[in-house]
Amino acid sequence: MVHCGRVLFRKYGNFIDNVRLFIKGGSGGMGYPRLGGEGGKGGDVWIVAHKKMTLKQLKDKYPQKRFVAEGGANSRISALKGSKGKDYEIPVPVGISITDENGKIIGELNKEGDRILVAEGGLGGKLLTNFLPLKGQRRIIHLDLKLIADVGLVGFPNAGKSSLLSRVSHAKPAIADYAFTTLKPELGKIMYDDFKQISVADLPGLIEGAHMNKGMGHKFLKHIERTRQLLFVVDIGGFQLSSQTKYRTAFETIILLTKELELYKEELQTKPALLAVNKMDLPDAQDKFHELVNQLQNPKDFLHLFDKNMIPERTMEFQHIIPISALTGEGIEELKNYIRRSLDEHANQENEAYHKKQLLNLRISNIASYSEPLSKQTIASSRMDII
Ligand SMILES: Nc1nc2c(ncn2[C@@H]2O[C@H](COP(=O)(O)OP(=O)(O)OP(=O)(O)O)[C@@H](O)[C@H]2O)c(=O)[nH]1
Numbered sequence: 001m002v003h004c005g006r007v008l009f010r011k012y013g014n015f016i017d018n019v020r021l022f023i024k025g026g027s028g029g030m031g032y033p034r035l036g037g038e039g040g041k042g043g044d045v046w047i048v049a050h051k052k053m054t055l056k057q058l059k060d061k062y063p064q065k066r067f068v069a070e071g072g073a074n075s076r077i078s079a080l081k082g083s084k085g086k087d088y089e090i091p092v093p094v095g096i097s098i099t100d101e102n103g104k105i106i107g108e109l110n111k112e113g114d115r116i117l118v119a120e121g122g123l124g125g126k127l128l129t130n131f132l133p134l135k136g137q138r139r140i141i142h143l144d145l146k147l148i149a150d151v152g153l154v155g156f157p158n159a160g161k162s163s164l165l166s167r168v169s170h171a172k173p174a175i176a177d178y179a180f181t182t183l184k185p186e187l188g189k190i191m192y193d194d195f196k197q198i199s200v201a202d203l204p205g206l207i208e209g210a211h212m213n214k215g216m217g218h219k220f221l222k223h224i225e226r227t228r229q230l231l232f233v234v235d236i237g238g239f240q241l242s243s244q245t246k247y248r249t250a251f252e253t254i255i256l257l258t259k260e261l262e263l264y265k266e267e268l269q270t271k272p273a274l275l276a277v278n279k280m281d282l283p284d285a286q287d288k289f290h291e292l293v294n295q296l297q298n299p300k301d302f303l304h305l306f307d308k309n310m311i312p313e314r315t316m317e318f319q320h321i322i323p324i325s326a327l328t329g330e331g332i333e334e335l336k337n338y339i340r341r342s343l344d345e346h347a348n349q350e351n352e353a354y355h356k357k358q359l360l361n362l363r364i365s366n367i368a369s370y371s372e373p374l375s376k377q378t379i380a381s382s383r384m385d386i387i
């Protein structure tokens, strides 16, 4: 059974691009009426951007998704001015926009270390408040990873990513017979007959060592992170950067790309992915394609041929492998259909999960209205647990 679960999980991926949080500033401390002492202010809640963080990690680490900062200290004889409660810092990835419950934008975090105050602690009790403390600000916020596109093209240089984009959209990216033609992400839109549109980001090529900033490195991996799904594009003829570097077969390029994603952020490997095997118009392409499919189906039989540090912990699970030629147009319609189907499937799954949650909410509020002994407080907190 565990095995089944794992297969499902792998098939659909578990990439998370949004999350809802309950946050609350700490309450203020009590004042000291007799001596005019002032309670400490409650701690504030901040959202802070960290390069290595992902929304999945945030959700796994804090499944309840409740963040409450520390209360301020009460005023005492030994410390008439109560000390401030500790702030709470919620770590999130870079490239996040934060909105409140009504969809109003609170702010954006675009680079490492950016921080935004999202809930203020309550003031401590003092003369003005009759020495009674104030509660901290409480609210629900949404974090959204700012996606640049539905689909991101991932591949070695020269695989034909830009050629593919120009085939499926009106975009006119630069195409040339040398590595690193594309220097920054280029967006295109696939238009379907029923007016559905899917955005595709053509990304610069990746090479071995990208995670250590070889080639153009991190900059590109960061863009891959901000797409909903991945479309690997490989040249059936393989890749060689220069006469000084090793020739890599199509299978090797897939393994190396997987390893680079894994070394950058393991979560990238869990995104739904398709594989387009390009340049099928080249001589011997059919034979090489069959060999590639065999290698992908039985990766263990071939992985021992790699250096140990190049073998990924787990191989990519492609939902489909589609042979294409960006030059002749072969396989392009099929590819467009698979892209659409894959995105639709994923959206359905998210909807299903959303409806399940709504149903659960409904059940809980029904229980709440029929059972008197439950205090409002209990209901409120149990509802919070399932946001
Ligand atoms: N024979 C053949 N050549 C192709 C095909 N697709 C692309 N090419 C050629 O491969 C070369 C590289 O194509 P690009 O589209 O620039 O490749 P890229 O993956 O965007 O490369 P970078 O931007 O450097 O990462 C060009 O000379 C294309 O004409 C194909 O299906 N068949």
Ligand SMILES: [Mg+2]
Pocket: 161, 162, 163, 173, 174, 175, 181, 182, 202, 203, 204
């Ligand atoms: Mg290109």
